[in-house]
Amino acid sequence: MNNTRLRLLRGKGMAIVLALVLVAAACGDDEDEPAATTTATAAAQETTTTVPEQPATTAAEEMDEPEEAPPTTEAMEEVVEKPVIVASLADTPNLIELHTFRTTSAYAVTNAVYEPLIKQVLEEQPNGLLQGSFVDHHGAGAESFDITETADGGYLATFTIRQGQTFSDGTPVTASDYKYVFDRSIEGPGYIGLLLPFVGISSTDQIRVTGDYTFEVETTVQSPLFRRFLTFQVFGAMNKAEAEANATEDDPWSFAYYNDKGGGSGPYWVSKFDPDNEVVLEPNPGYWNADALPNAGVIIRPIPDANEKARLIAAGEIDVATGIPPKLLAVLAEDPNVTIWASQTTGVHYLAMNQTIAPMDNLHLRQAIVSAVPYQALIDNVMFGFASPASGVVTSNMETHDASIGANFSQNLDAARAHLEASGVGDITLVLGVRESRLGDQEAAVLIQDALRQIGLTVDVQILPDGDFSGRINANELPLFIHDWFSWGEDPFYQMKFLTTCGQFVNYARFCNEAYDALVAEGTFTTDPAVRQDVSSQAQQIFLDQAVWAPLWSSDRTYVTHKCVTGVVQDYTRIPVFTEMSKVPGC
């Protein structure tokens, strides 16, 4: 009897709980109230406006006054709705602090948020790709600029900032905001300060505000990289007032504050930053060229699985994707709904040989490895043709590359065996480390392992978590490993300096040669093309003779877009650019 009552009570209890849940559900928002959910289109489509269709900025246009041509009556009639671009990039944005090293997709976010002083002029290629010019630049945050040589052998650059442009909170952009970003680069805890000496800037005194909207930068050297540096997002205006308001004693440059916030005056502002889920970029109404933006914003959704990302592109669920493995690119190339935008770059994937670890201190052994690597097979079977031969630290697509020297980086197993015999190295097993996140590197390691087996070398391929890999190469614990690099600005001497000169922290092969360093130093601050070519060739010959690396390939920069997407840009940095991206109406 008691048990029966207990059961009845339990049943009643359950019924009451269920009823309460239903009542709670029924007592939700009043129907008259706006729904808590809006669509995306909320963020993006509410701001969607109908505007005359505008072509991408090209070299033919006037650079400093892009908004000067008013739309014609005909153009006003032919209106199109600006689309929202949905992107899934190579990785997950982790943080968006401008001067902290971050993931590639995080750089894409900041690229959209911060406006540099100048930009590359875009030249439309036959396939529709907008290629940034290596020669011509136009004003961006700066309305005009002038760079002259100083008597001391440096440059004096003067800038006039555009009036009327604002940060996304409405604060006007002034010269002080640009000085602030330079000062922050030089004195803040970020990594940019390490790069500035390359263009002869090391003190905040070299950045001088001369008026509300004018300032100047004086360098101590004449570096061909100077103009290119000025196009980088890391020198985009930062909202000085906001940054200073959020500074603390421990964090005087507000690095922590900007981990998940944008503080720029660029074309977009970050309306949502949910790193593993979604980042939403909305147009900044105070951007100087806001009317020319051909889209109504960007939504970045990280899709970790490359196969799913490929399917989403094909189905039109996302508009643009990066980080698709070459094997999948080859498959997607057959899909009529997909466009693959591939362009050669100056980046390098390389097999490094750490010369501080025996037996890699043996020159003949290194030469044997360099001669044994199956370079073309790697391009064909790992990169599926989406790469070109690297052929040296100054890669085949880079200015001053010496093709006669680069040609020596080809597989020659007989030469490899001869070098191995000369090395006197006996029966050894070499450890080849690759990163867990790099599938292509792992596939390349297997082909390299097979090639080295053919000349009598045993290789143990170790796939390591990225953190472990980084720790080991820094601690000189990996004799052989595959790494990669891309130099923003694509300058050969910058590339040689960082990757292969004595004591550089990213010279993971620990190669050190005084003659080589002297050549690199000479070329770095030389603007004469003939001299640059000559010293570069000499340095490339030393690099070959010393068998510093086996330069495996220069991977293409690839964007995969739905067929309707236009306005894909390639600039100095390989970071995705959204400012020209749109969709063909009615496609």
Added chain:
Amino acid sequence: MWRYLGRRLLVSVVTVAGIVVVVFFIMRVLPGDAAAVRAGPYASEEKLEQIRDQFGLNDPVPVQFVNYVRDAVGGDLGTSIRTGGEVTEELLIRLPASLELAFYAVLLAVLAGVPVGVAAAARRDTWTDRVARVVAVLGSSMAFFWLGLILTFVFFFKLGWFPGPVGRLGIVTQPPETVTGFFTVDAALARDWALMWEAFTYLALPAVTVGFVLSAPIIKIVRSSMIETLDSEYVRTARAVGVSRRQVLFRDGFRNALVPVTTAIGIIFGYMLGGNIIVELIFAWPGVGRYAYEALRVNDLEALQGFVIVVGLLYIVLNVVIDFVYSWIDPRIKLGQKVVA
């Protein structure tokens, strides 16, 4: 019951302390240098030291441990070296996504597994039983990632019946106002039925992927428990005195089989609490499993520690809930009392 709860709370505190100690020291012996990952390629030794100082990685391990425990007691699980954000906050943001997926996956597994298991036991050695066993074997042997990829290929890409694997909601949809963190529930509370439906459609494929695989052990356990019960003497006696087959099956057989089944469901749900990394990666599900995976890749120690501790805490809570469920299913089980045979 209060005595039971008190004792359980004490045991839980000891368990959590054990988890914290073990996890902390295991993380310290993991190879790798998180500072190098954070610093990126432009990592001078000076910069690396600066990052190690900032995140306390240069302190002696006992000092790190004391600092960590002190902060953890206050709810501060540290700062992620990958994102620069607070680990507690980042986990709490992602936890509802994993819990919602786990809840519906386990619900599906139970709704499918229990009837199939009961039917198989009731019709032993018939085609029903054979089909159930084949389903159980398929579920046990099928990898999450394979099933997930096949389901998205067929039902999203080929047939277009379900949305693509882009997370919890469509790319252009705003989530409901957070009440529980379960989008399906929050949308219902906001009386936004379209949004609730959308949340269900995005949940469907990952939940079916996990639910199908999880239904296999439930089918097996329900079937074997039911068979054992149906073969028992008291059931035979009941049948002999004329109790109907249906009554025997559900009142005696199923009720008695529920205790081991509950145990199995508890274990499965506990396993799912940690988030299913593979499924979260395939379906771009923004849960704690994906967070832990990203942290593991770059040796983000505090994020990993936080993840393990939070999952451990949830597991403890789950076990207490299961104990209550036991006593509800079988009134002979009294919480906090020894069972007298």
